Amino acid sequence: MLNLFNRAAVATSLAATGLVVLTACGSGDADENRQGEVASITTPAAGGGSAKPSADPDAGRPQIRLDSTQDEINRMYDAWTTCLKDHGVEKKYKTSPNAAGVKACRGKEPLDPPELDPAKNPDYSDDVRIMVKCMNEHGIKSVVMQEGWGLEDGADLNAPNYDEVLTACQVKAFDGDE
Secondary structure: OEEHHHHHHHHHHHHHHHHHHHHHHOOHHHHHOOOOOOOOOOOOOOOOOOOOOOOOOOOOOOEOOOOOOHHHHHHHHHHHHHHHHHOOOOOOHHHOOOOHHHHHHHHHOOEOOHHHOOOOOOOHHHHHHHHHHHHHHOOOOEEEEOOEEEEOOOOOOOOOOHHHHHHHHHHHHHOOOO
């Protein structure tokens, strides 16, 4: 069986990066309304660090949402992998997670939706069953597995509208409405 939980997490992670990039661009309307204002730069704390370090190691990282599209997720992961490449990190970055290049890019690594994390979602097991039911209803043979859900042997990732069905079923299963 093929574990799709990881694929879904990757897909979701990639979508969040795209949203962060789009959000950073902002709207020109807000800038036009602020004519005459002067931009300011904050002064770093002594020692060159941030004045208020965050206790959350994930603060500022791109966040994938349940409804993120595959293109959005891909853009998020592209930004992270480009950073890794620019810092000379090989594809085997997981074998040396404390390497300088990996640490330098940690802030660009997309976060999976918290709803897909069993430690953060008390309804995770029930949500997985809803996810599998939804996927099966759309003709994508899926099963509940110990670590989440996956495709049955012989199920095709290239099924028509797979990405759209995956996203729709994730939203249906994990958004808390069911």
